[in-house]
Amino acid sequence: MNIGIVTVKDNNYHPNQRLIEAAAQQGHRATLIHPYRVWPCLEGGKPYLIDHHKMQHSNVVLPRQGATVGDSSLNLIRQFSLMGIPVVNDFDAIRLARNKFLTLMSLAAVHIPIPDSVFVNSSEGFHNALERLGGFPVVVKQVSSRKGQGVILVDTQQKVLSMIRDYLIKRDGLLIQHFIQPAGRRDMRVLIVGGKVLGAVELKPRKGDFRANFHLSGASRSINISPELQDIALRSADAVGLEIAGVDIILDQNRRFNVIEVNYSPGFRGFEAATGIDVAGGIINYVAGTYG
Numbered sequence: 001m002n003i004g005i006v007t008v009k010d011n012n013y014h015p016n017q018r019l020i021e022a023a024a025q026q027g028h029r030a031t032l033i034h035p036y037r038v039w040p041c042l043e044g045g046k047p048y049l050i051d052h053h054k055m056q057h058s059n060v061v062l063p064r065q066g067a068t069v070g071d072s073s074l075n076l077i078r079q080f081s082l083m084g085i086p087v088v089n090d091f092d093a094i095r096l097a098r099n100k101f102l103t104l105m106s107l108a109a110v111h112i113p114i115p116d117s118v119f120v121n122s123s124e125g126f127h128n129a130l131e132r133l134g135g136f137p138v139v140v141k142q143v144s145s146r147k148g149q150g151v152i153l154v155d156t157q158q159k160v161l162s163m164i165r166d167y168l169i170k171r172d173g174l175l176i177q178h179f180i181q182p183a184g185r186r187d188m189r190v191l192i193v194g195g196k197v198l199g200a201v202e203l204k205p206r207k208g209d210f211r212a213n214f215h216l217s218g219a220s221r222s223i224n225i226s227p228e229l230q231d232i233a234l235r236s237a238d239a240v241g242l243e244i245a246g247v248d249i250i251l252d253q254n255r256r257f258n259v260i261e262v263n264y265s266p267g268f269r270g271f272e273a274a275t276g277i278d279v280a281g282g283i284i285n286y287v288a289g290t291y292g
Ligand SMILES: Nc1ncnc2c1ncn2[C@@H]1O[C@H](COP(=O)(O)OP(=O)(O)O)[C@@H](O)[C@H]1O
Pocket: 115, 139, 141, 145, 146, 147, 148, 149, 150, 151, 177, 178, 179, 180, 181, 187, 210, 211, 212, 213, 248, 260, 261
C-alpha cells in the first residue's frame, strides 16, 4: 500500500528515513507529503487536492508535521479524511495533542493523574495562578511547544515579568503548572502503537536542567514498566484519541505518577537506540494491518 507521511522534513530526517525503510521491508511504499506544497481545495463542494507532485495517491496518511508547523497544516489533515483517506492519528486527536492544556483536560476528564495546572492569558491571570499553586517555583509552558523548548522554570518575580512581556501582552496563553521537584523523581516516555505498549524509556535531565527531553539530555535507558503504568499510558493515549502516541510520565518523590503530555508524532531515534525496538516497523505494521 501507499503510505503518505505529512512532514516538512526530508528523507534524511531520522523518523522519515526509518519509516520509508520499514515500509519497503514490509512490501509497501512510504511517500513524504510536504504540507506547504499540497493545497486542499473544495470544488463544486467536493474535496480535492492541488498536488503537482502527485503525492496524494496514499491509502493512508500519517500526519507527522510536528509543533513547529502552524495550525494551518490541520486543514490538510481534515481534507484527507474528507477524501476518504484514513489518517493516523486523526484530526480530532491531533488537535487535542497539539495543545498541552486541551490534552490535560482530556486526561483529567477520565481521572488520569496530572500536575495541578492553570491556563492564563493575562498578567492578572498569571498572578492568580501563582497564588493558587502556592507560589514559586512553577513550570510555565507554551501550550504548543515541544522538545522542551517552551518549558521554563519560573522562580523569581523578574522571570514573571519577562513572561508577561513576551507572551501575555500578546494574549498568547500560557500553562502554569505545579513544579515536580527533581529529587527522587523519574521521567519516563512510553510509546504506544495501536492500543499496545511498544516499550518505555527512562530519561535523565542534563546536570542543571529539570527537563528530561531526549533532545536536551540524550541520556535514556530502556525500562520495563509495571502493569499499572502501562494502563495509565494506554488510557492517556485513548483519552486524547491517539493510535500512535508518546506519553510523558513523571513518577514523583511520593511515587505518584503524573502524566505530563501526550505527543502525536513522537520522534524515536533515542528510543530505538536505547531499546533496540523497531519502532518504525511497529508503526508500519500496525498501519498496514489496520488500514491496508
Ligand atoms: N510540572 C513539571 N515539573 C517538573 N518537570 C516538568 C514538569 N513539566 C515538564 N517537566 C519537564 O520538562 C520536560 C518537557 O516538558 P513537556 O511538557 O513534556 O513539554 P515538551 O513538549 O517540550 O516535551 C518534561 O519531559 C519534564 O522532564
